[in-house]
Amino acid sequence: MGNPLGRYLLTLRRLWGTALAMQLEYQANLLLEVVAAIANLIGSLLLLSLFYGGGRALGGWSWPQALVVLGVYTLLEGITSTWLRPNLSTIVGHVQQGTLDFVLLKPIDSQFWLSTTRLSLMGLPEIATGLGLMIWAAAKAGIRTTPWLLCQTLLMLLASGLLLYSLWFLVATTSIWFVKTWNAIEVLRAALSAGRYPISAYPAAVRTLFTMVLPVAFLTTVPAEAMLGRLTLPWLLLSLMVACLGLALSRAFWQFALRFYTSASS
Amino acid sequence: MRSSAKGSRADGSPRVRPLRPLQHGFRVARALLASQYALMLEFRAEVLLWALAGLVPFVMLAVWIESPAGAALGMGPTQLARYFLAAFVVRQFTVAWVMVVFEEDALQGRLSPMLLQPLHPFWRYLASHVAEQAIRLPFVALIAALFFLVLPWAFWLPTPQRALLALAATILAFLLNFLIQCSMACLCFWSDRVNALERLIFIPMLFLSGMAAPLEAFPPALRRLAEWTPFPLLVHFPAQLLAGGEMNIAAGFTALAVWIAGLLLLVTLLWRAGVKRYGAMGA
Numbered sequence: 001m002g003n004p005l006g007r008y009l010l011t012l013r014r015l016w017g018t019a020l021a022m023q024l025e026y027q028a029n030l031l032l033e034v035v036a037a038i039a040n041l042i043g044s045l046l047l048l049s050l051f052y053g054g055g056r057a058l059g060g061w062s063w064p065q066a067l068v069v070l071g072v073y074t075l076l077e078g079i080t081s082t083w084l085r086p087n088l089s090t091i092v093g094h095v096q097q098g099t100l101d102f103v104l105l106k107p108i109d110s111q112f113w114l115s116t117t118r119l120s121l122m123g124l125p126e127i128a129t130g131l132g133l134m135i136w137a138a139a140k141a142g143i144r145t146t147p148w149l150l151c152q153t154l155l156m157l158l159a160s161g162l163l164l165y166s167l168w169f170l171v172a173t174t175s176i177w178f179v180k181t182w183n184a185i186e187v188l189r190a191a192l193s194a195g196r197y198p199i200s201a202y203p204a205a206v207r208t209l210f211t212m213v214l215p216v217a218f219l220t221t222v223p224a225e226a227m228l229g230r231l232t233l234p235w236l237l238l239s240l241m242v243a244c245l246g247l248a249l250s251r252a253f254w255q256f257a258l259r260f261y262t263s264a265s266s
Numbered sequence: 267m268r269s270s271a272k273g274s275r276a277d278g279s280p281r282v283r284p285l286r287p288l289q290h291g292f293r294v295a296r297a298l299l300a301s302q303y304a305l306m307l308e309f310r311a312e313v314l315l316w317a318l319a320g321l322v323p324f325v326m327l328a329v330w331i332e333s334p335a336g337a338a339l340g341m342g343p344t345q346l347a348r349y350f351l352a353a354f355v356v357r358q359f360t361v362a363w364v365m366v367v368f369e370e371d372a373l374q375g376r377l378s379p380m381l382l383q384p385l386h387p388f389w390r391y392l393a394s395h396v397a398e399q400a401i402r403l404p405f406v407a408l409i410a411a412l413f414f415l416v417l418p419w420a421f422w423l424p425t426p427q428r429a430l431l432a433l434a435a436t437i438l439a440f441l442l443n444f445l446i447q448c449s450m451a452c453l454c455f456w457s458d459r460v461n462a463l464e465r466l467i468f469i470p471m472l473f474l475s476g477m478a479a480p481l482e483a484f485p486p487a488l489r490r491l492a493e494w495t496p497f498p499l500l501v502h503f504p505a506q507l508l509a510g511g512e513m514n515i516a517a518g519f520t521a522l523a524v525w526i527a528g529l530l531l532l533v534t535l536l537w538r539a540g541v542k543r544y545g546a547m548g549a
Contacts, residue, residue: 032462036469043473050483051335058333183315190318194325206328 011108012116019119030121037078037125041133044070044196051201059200066198067137068224072157073195075130076164076219080189082123084165087115088172092182095175098263111254115169138227149229152236156223159243163218166246167192169254176257195220218242298390302397310401317405320361323354324413326478339483345509347420349480351413352432352505357477358406359399360440360500364391364447365464372454381541388448388533395444424508431515435504438522443500445529452533455540470495476502480511496525 023030048066051058058066091114094100104110138145171188174181191214199207199217210216222239225231306313327350330336336346368391371377380387414421424432450467454460472478474497481489481502492498503518 026459029459029462032466036465039466039469043469046488047473047478050479051329051333053335053485054338056334056338058329178311180309180311181315183312183319186319187315187321190321191325193322194328197329201332202328203332 008108008112015117016119019117020121023119023121030124033122034125037074037129040077040126041074041129044074048196059198059202061198061200062141064137064140065224065228068134068141068227069198069220070196071130071132071134071137072160072220072223072227073130074126074133075157076160076195078123078126078128078130079161080123080164080168082120082127084168086118086120088168088185089182090114090118091172092175092179095261096179100261101263104258104261110258111169111251115165134224134227141228143227143229149227152231153223153227156226156231156236156239159239160219160223162243163215163246164192166243166250167215169250173250173254173257176261192216192219198224215242215246294385294389295393298393299397302390302394303400306394306397306401313398313401314405316361317358317402317409320354320357322472323350323357323477326350330479335483339480341480341482344420345511346480347417348422348509349505349511351410351420352508353477353501355406355410356432356436356439356504356508357475357501358402359436360443360504362395362440362443362447364388364395364444365451365460367391367394368451369454369460377544381544386537388537391448392444395440399440422510424510428507428510432504432508435507435518435522438519438526439500439504442496442522442526442529445526445533446496448533449529449536452536452540455543470497471500474498475500476505480506482511496521499525 045067048058048070052063052066057063061069091100094103094114103113106113143149167188168185171181171184174184194202194210195216199210199221202210207217211218218239222231222235225235327346330341330346330350331343336343341349368377368387371380371387377387380390446467450460450463453463474492474495476498481492481498484492499518499522503513503522506513507515507518
């Protein structure tokens, strides 16, 4: 079987190859997604511009700086529809129909399998517009990209992606007990829409809530700060720590939940 | 209905009494509502989660309160808080999901038996929406109570006149949204992937309906453009009525009536053309 890491990488390549081949069957849907991504971008820009008339600024962020935050948010939305939604939405079905048994029997880590089997192209237009907006807005804000800045941004985006994954996985895991909780994902998504704006745009109490309880601040504001070159080292380390904590928590919670899994019809 | 009742009497079954259409309608409505309410009651946990998923107006309220843009608009914190709470409440009772259910019914072949019944399938969906709203009501009241607990200074009671107008506008807005969804659901007869359209319609719903920002904040040209679409009627108009904002009441109700009448015609035509094409999935 070779070394375990190699085995996992090979599995991943096979899984994603199949997923992409399947996706290319639905090209019309992808076109629709492009239209949706553009419409969404226009809407978000319009909404954001309402806060910037007459020389006002949003929470001390200039227009191009706030656009970087919006770019990160759009990117995360794209990642959600490409990676998180297609995979984690299957968990509830597996629990309902008892097919989770087959997943658990596979000689591969169940969390890995459930989190990586599928890949959808539907989020690609949003990933592209998000990245484009980030790069364009950072240039507009007068940022000179150095390799160090790039590394820092990528690292923070990775941390934010993993944190988002952990949140989704935590909610998805609850369907082991309550099949109906899948709708809680929609509540999570609505709450995370707060990430469209820099965290300092919120009143102090809400800011605390979005940093300590629901870590929206680490999802979009921190990567944007990194891209704008004003992220301090403590925040960088804190963000990494929160992401690792989230991952560890999702892992522990999954293993805890599996102890209560009794398969369907038993 | 009448003729069939007479017919069965001619067959010699004495117990079937002829019903007047109105009476018959009431009976059907009562049976439908009661059964759909019982069905929806099973899903009360989901209904609560759906209600919570509509919290976007509260997030936007937080941004608007902190931004000086609200004050520049002439809307102080109190007015903003009232507007966004009203927008949340109105949105809760104007949500429609005909497209999703209809597509599933059509794909799974459940539509065929429904077409055989002497009742338009859309009545069943309407009853199911009304039943869901009844279950939503206590949850929404609870969320509103929590809202006033956190922001007691925002508390207000609309005048009875305004409350009635807002109620009427919300019911009409729900009908309008329901008909928009019905007209798009009819497209299922031509394509089996209508669900993707739902995503497209949600975008103007979010940005133009007034859920994320009061329309007063829009630049004039954009506001005029938005007012040519039905979206502001779905949230902004009833919400401003409820929150006590200044509104052209007659114009709003006229627009609602015109849109509803137009869509009713459209749905009827689409349905007639669509049913002719219907071949039943898997047949």
